[in-house]
Amino acid sequence: MKTKNSATGLKKYRGLLILIGLFLLLTVGMLIANFISTRYFTQQSQVTSLATQQGVFIQQMSKNLMDVDLYIQQQIHEEEHEHANQSAAQQHEAGVIELSELPQDGLNRISEIKTLKDNFEQSLQAFEKGGEFQGVQVPALSGKAKQHAERIREIWNPYLGLIDNFIEDTQSNKISAKTSTYLVDYTRLYNQTLLNESQAMTNILNAHVVYRSDIVQMITLAALIGAFLLFGLIVFGSFGQLLKGDALLERANQEMGEIMSSVREGLFLIDKEFVIGNEYSANLEELIGSKNLGGKSFLDVAESLLPESEIETLQVFVEQLYSEWVMEDLIEDLNPLHRIVVTQSNGQPRYLDFRFFRVTQNEKIERVLVNVVDSTQAVLLQASLEAQQEQEKREMEMLNTILNTDAGILAGFIQVTKQRLTEINESLKSEETGQMELRAKVNFIGRAIHGIKGESSSLRLRRMVDICENVEDNLGVLRNQSSLNGQDFLGLVVLLEDLYRLTDILDNYSQRMNGGSGESVKNAVQQPEKGSSGSQNPMQARLAHLQKFVQDIAKREHKQANLTVQGFEKAQFDNAKWQPIQDILVQILRNSVVHGIEPQNVRQARQKSAIGELKLSFSEDKNFYHLTAEDDGNGINFDAIRAKAVEQGQYSPAQVAQLSRNQLLALMMSDGFSTLDHASEDAGKGVGMGIIKESVKQMGGKMNVASAFEQYTRFTFSFPKK
Structure with a gap:
């Protein structure tokens, strides 16, 4: 079970989310704009400061030039006074002095003039063309500011030439008073003009910054107003959404309460700690017989429903x-609360089904949602239907058996089954107490039940076969x-009572459909079996029945097999004499198909036909009947007999290796011994060979076994005629 995902749940908040998104975008935009404008104004402030510095450079250069x-x-005047009485040749060149004759302050000012000149030139170039000066990125000027810069350039270029000439003189350690005087005159003439142009340029830059600042303030104000509105x-x-949501939630809670109070099932949630949720259906307490379940541990509640x-x-x-x-589906079978029985206050049973569903988000x-359903009516109805269906199935099975079975064979089966059940009942009534006698009773009942199962299987009486297998499991x-x-x-x-009842039902149906006569049922209903007719003698019917039985076994074992008979044309046996022979043949044929005949692929690998061949031969002489049962299958696997004997603990590996073939055959014929790992309807109980041995013994006959591994197995029986 999945809850509504987040995408679906947020649809109702789409408008609100859009507003929040716009608010966030506006806020982020304001922050970005503030960051950009701050950087811009910082830069413009630095540029304006540089423009202001140009006026400072001019004033400092003017002062330094005048001081120099x-x-x-002063130096020329002093020298002229000292050398007034000397000849002209001894006097300095007129108007030229040595640089070293100036005071240190004068020398410092000359150095400053050079620095100020360079700074002014570099800053002016930055304003004209754009560039970096003193770590400040200066954009190229435009408009009126550019015009002022151009006028500054017009005045500055001649000024720059005079300064360069002055500095060039100082580099030769001489200085001309004429050059200095001319430079000072130019300074006095254009100093104020340069200052005015620089100030005008600075004012324009300031005005531009103020204009931009006003725009930014207006935008910021508009953004703030928009942000407040958003x-x-x-x-x-x-x-509004909260009010609407509260109303919807209240309505949903009301509807959920109505559902929980009216639903007949028990519904509740448990978390990872096995704690039951506070909300659960009203009928839950009545179903499981416990009050105030909210907050309790589900495991504690389940202790009253399940064994520890x-x-x-x-x-x-x-x-x-x-x-x-x-x-989730793979572990459903592990649910111990799938179908439980609780006792109601009136003592009647109540059947509850707990189903668990994941709640994902x-x-x-x-969480896990638990659904508790009262299945009592369904269980009782199902039991009633199953009983009715079982009864109908039994009746149809009986009718089908009657319609498709020779009357003589069916009558013989009913008679022998009743006789065997009577013998089993007498055995159960006996009061043996010794362990040997009790184990002999187990083996006796096992042989009798196995015989009934074999006959029932040949008649396709599935219900009787199932009961016999239950008896064999208990044994x-x-x-x-x-x-x-x-x-x-x-x-x-x-179980024996069930077999009695089914046998009586079969006998009753047989008598009713046969009109109480001893004739064949098929003759009575005019539906002869394929391959048979109303003139079919009892022996032909018996042999046809065995052939069909072989086909049924082969089909269950997913093999192919065919039974051929020979020499039975003149055989005359009443039911009493034929029954022990049939017991032997039923077990022999089952063992031949299950143990002997190989699967089709194995037979083909051994160069055999895909269809396994079983053969029954009958002959007689003056004193004995001779019966041979042979198959062209796997032969007796003596190694498998040895391995099973060791597995069952009857012999050690060393002991079993010393056993002869006859000893191994005797072991194979013993009760409870089978080489199959898993029992089936047709073999694996370890009883069939015991029935053969017991039947031969009762008839006073002899049995001989011949076998070749992967080639054949042949049983030969001789029975005295008297």
Whole structure:
């Protein structure tokens, strides 16, 4: 079970989410714009500061030039006074002095003039063409600011030439008063003009910054107003959604309460800690007989419903439901609460079915929903229907058997089955107490039941076969017990009563359809079996029945087999004499198909025909009847007999290796011995060969066994005529 995913659940908040998104976008936009504008204004502030610095450069250069010129004039005046009485040749060249004759302050100012000149030139070039100056990226000027820069350039270029000439003179350690005076005159003439142009350029840059600042402020104000409006819409929208959601939630809770109070099933949620949710259906308490379940541990509640040994299974089952690696459908069979019985206050049983469903959200298991259904009516109805169907199935099976079975064979089966059941009943009534006698009783009942099962299987009486197999399973348990007592056989009584009842039903139907006569049922209903006719003698019917039986066994074993008979044309046996022979043949044929005949692929690999061949031959002489049963199958596997004897603990490997073939055959004929690992309807119980041995013994006959591995197995029987 999946809850509504987040994408579907958020659809109703689409408008609100859009507003929130716009608010976030506006906020982020404002932050980005503020960041950009801050950087811009910082840069413009630095540029304006550089423009202001140009005026400072001009003033400092003017002052330094005038101070240097003053030093030069003073030095020339002093030298002229000192050398007034010397000849002209001894005097300095007029208007030129040595640089070293200036005071240190004058020299420093000359150095500053050079630096100021370079700074002014570099900053002016940055304003004209754009570039970096003193770590500030200066954009190229445009408009009126550019015009002022051009006028500054017009004045500055001659000024720059004069300064360069002045500096060039100083580099030769001489300085001309004439150059200095001319430079000072130019400075006095254009100093104010340069200052005015620089100031005008600075004012324009400041005005541009102020203009941009006003625009940014207006945009910021508009953005703030928009943000407040969006915030208001978000708040009121959220409030409206909350009111609407509360109304819907209240309505949903009301509807859920109505559902929980009216639903007949028990519904509740459990979390990973096995805690039952506070909300559950009203009928749950009545179903499981417990009050105030909310907040309780589900395992504690289940203790009143399950035996203690099943609580751990329930815990593991629920834990597996919370494992994302486990398929929900694959562990359904592990549910110990699938169908449980609880006793009501009136003493009547109540059948409850607990079903568990995962509750997932975003592909994650959040909780487990438990659905408790009262299946009492369904169980009782199902039991009634099954009983009715079983009865109808039995009746149809009986009718089908009657319609498709020779009357003589059917009558013989009914008679022998009743006789065997009577013998079993007498055996159960006997009061043996010794272990040997009790185990002999187990073997006797096993042979009798196995005989009934074989005959029932040949007549396709499935229900009787199933009951016989249940009896054999119980007998198998008794064989494995270390000690036995009379009470151990009581469980067989009910099964034997079922066999009695089915046999009586079959006898009743047979008598009713046969009109109480001893003629063939097929003759009575005018539906002769294929391959037979109303003139078919009893022996032909018996042999045809055995051939059909072989086909049925082969089909169950997924093999192909065919039975041929020879020499029975003149054989004359009444039911009493034929019955022990038939017991032998039924077991021989079953063993031949199951143990002897190989699967089709194995036979083909051994260069045999795909269809296994079984053959029954009959002959007689003056004193004996001779019966041969042969198959072209696998032969007797003596190694398998040895391995089974060791597995059952009857012999050690060393001992079993010393056994002769006759000893191994005797072991194969013993009760409870079978080389098959898994029993089936036709073999594996270890009883069939015992029936053969017992039947031969009762008839006073002899048995001989011949076998070649992977070639054939042949049983030869001789019975005295008297």
